[in-house]
Amino acid sequence: MEANAMDEKPLVVAKPHIVSDKLSHSTILTEVSHDDEPPPPDSARGWLVVLGSFLVLMVVVGSTNSYGVYMQEYELNVFPTTPASTLSWIGCLQFAALSLFGIAAGVLVERIDPRAVIVLGSVVSGGALLAASTCKTPIGLLFTQGLLFGIGTSFLTTPAFSLPSQWMDRFRALATGIACAGGAIGGMWMSFASRAMIEHLGWQWSLRITGLMTLVAGCAFSPLMARRVAVQRRDRIIDFTAMSNMRFLLLFCASVLSSGGYFLPYYFQPPYAVVALGKDGAWGADISSILNAGSIAGRILIGLAADYIGPLNSLLASLVFSAIAVLAMWLPCNSVGLLIASALLYGFVSGSLISLLPVVAANLFGIKRLPSILGLLYISYAIGAVISSPVGGKLLDDYGHGTDFTWLIVYAGLFFVLSAVLLLALRMWLSFSIVHRV
Secondary structure, eight states, X not given: OOOOGGGSOOOOSSOOOOOOOTTOOOOOOOOOOOSSOOXXXXXXXXXXXXXXHHHHHHXXXXXXXXXXXXXXXXXXXXXXXXXXXXXXXXXXXXXXXHHHHHHHHHHHHHHSOHHHHHHHHHHHHHHHHHHHTTOOSHHHHIIIIIIIXXXXXXXXXXXXXHHHHHHOSTTHHHHHHHHHHHHHHHHHHHHHHHHHHHHHHOHHHHHHHHHHHHHHHHHHHGGGOOOSSOOOOOSOSSOGGGGGOHHHHHHHHHHHHHHHHHHHHHHHHHHHHHHTTOOOTXXXXXXXXXXXXXXXXXXXXXXXXXXXXXXXXXXXXXXHHHHIXXXXXXXXXXXXXXXXXXXXXXXXXXXXXXXXXXXXXXXXXXXXXXXXXXXXXXHHHHHHHHTTHHHHHHHHHHTSTTTOOHHHHHHHHHHXXXXXXXXXXXXXXXXXXXXXXX
């Protein structure tokens, strides 16, 4: 019987060529013959593409990462009788829709001009926030600020994540890290901006202004996002045969768990500062900004470290430190200082929890089948989103009575602990040597 293609020798020493973010849908890009030669890589035109990706991700990912500020407002002032588990579904649907529709967005980027895809995403995501501003119930926000906004952002983040690697060769890791840092920078300043707009104008106007900004920014920056070379169409959109490989199963389950814990601190640490520590509402935006500030350096430095110690080793270390930030720092937290330290550490390591997974997959299974394999990883992100925030909110409602976050924090920490155990098993499967770059 022919050996399974997934069982080829792992590329444990190869330098990764794909670096992506918490919302990445990278596409394998291959040059094809044309009458005109494509522009050279690492050119000034390529850096304009990096700038466009940075600006697009700053607005879109920044808006997604600052949802904790809106959740604090909804929970305390707008819908005080609505369970936190229901309100957390809004952010959950954003990420789940982004992941699932990112598969379709990747196929669309292969077939039409990515600038048109970005304009489409701008219209859908901006329109979703404008529609959300008219909603009177949490259910309306679930479909607008949650589901519809997540669908729109998938058509923005997919080309923004994939195009820099097409234009860069020598500076690919640096360029991709810069583009991805835009999301963290956006999350930092948009948390403050959202808090200020909510306090002075109301949450409806905050949504309207953010929606208009998303619409205008995406359309304005789209001319920068040109394709350098044609894209090789994938044979399979999703390769389900990968599920028969034990190494991939370990990676897939670890991905479900890491993405399950990923957003819990982003969504619940801001209201924790207000509800559990008794600080004023502005502290919610402060904690959200600290989380994003930590991830600015983390996205770049951990990505570069992966080139030297290996992406799997880097990902495993990030999971360990995520567990420490949650269980050893957030769980016993009774002061703002400790909460800031927890948010700073978690922000630094959390960006790599999702961004390094495609790099690990590329090293383990090669880049030929990576696009279809990534389709499965995107499904794992969506599964993780569904089992994370809503369940965490339910624990806060039923066992914490809206004020005791203990069981929610334990739940978040267990995601990282169990994911680290699975990745450690995969790491030992590949090599028992602690100095082996995997």
